Amino acid sequence: LATHALGPTRYADFAYLLLFATLVAVGSAGWTTTYLLRDGREQFERSGSMAVASWSRLAVSIPLTLAFGAILVATGGHIVPGSLGASAMLTATALGLILGLQEHVVTALQATGRMRTSAVIVALQQAVAVLVLAAISASALSLEPTSLVWALTAAGLVAAGIGVPLLWREALMPLSINSSDIRRMLAFS
Numbered sequence: 641l642a643t644h645a646l647g648p649t650r651y652a653d654f655a656y657l658l659l660f661a662t663l664v665a666v667g668s669a670g671w672t673t674t675y676l677l678r679d680g681r682e683q684f685e686r687s688g689s690m691a692v693a694s695w696s697r698l699a700v701s702i703p704l705t706l707a708f709g710a711i712l713v714a715t716g717g718h719i720v721p722g723s724l725g726a727s728a729m730l731t732a733t734a735l736g737l738i739l740g741l742q743e744h745v746v747t748a749l750q751a752t753g754r755m756r757t758s759a760v761i762v763a764l765q766q767a768v769a770v771l772v773l774a775a776i777s778a779s780a781l782s783l784e785p786t787s788l789v790w791a792l793t794a795a796g797l798v799a800a801g802i803g804v805p806l807l808w809r810e811a812l813m814p815l816s817i818n819s820s821d822i823r824r825m826l827a828f829s
Contacts, residue, residue, distance in 0.1 A: 672825055694811040728785070761802060
């Protein structure tokens with residue numbers, strides 16, 4: 641649907657934005673997934689909470705996301721061909737941040753033993769993305785690469801927004817960052 645609606649040039653711009661969003665998500669959070677699954681699960685089994693592992697990971701991931709985003713926005717469209725500029729890079733950064741948050745929620749659900757719930761959230765994110773894309777396509781709005789990225793961002797935000805309340809007690813409260821956990825995460829990951 642998106643390929644046909646955008647055409648080759650604008651689809652290439654969309655692919656570049658997805659590439660940069662994925663780089664932001666993986667570069668800031670993806671490499672610490674195993675830490676959250678392993679140490680978060682151990683903490684959860686010991687105390688019923690994995691908040692220290694969760695917040696330690698977020699304490700590293702969020703600044704990295706902002707740093708990657710600042711680099712993308714500062715370089716604007718100079719690192720890719722086409723018509724992408726700083727605002728498009730900001731859009732890709734927003735998607736990267738939401739993808740990282742959604743991945744954190746899904747991983748934390750898995751670490752707390754809620755595999756089905758994590759699978760439902762991933763499926764829901766995909767369904768929302770398709771519905772938003774269909775709505776944009778059916779409307780009189782012109783389909784642009786950035787509007788597709790915003791659709792994916794909205795879908796990820798919905799999925800993360802559903803997952804966060806489910807994890808409130810097990811993975812987010814109390815807010816607790818432990819420097820030794822951060823060092824272990826950096827060494828392990």
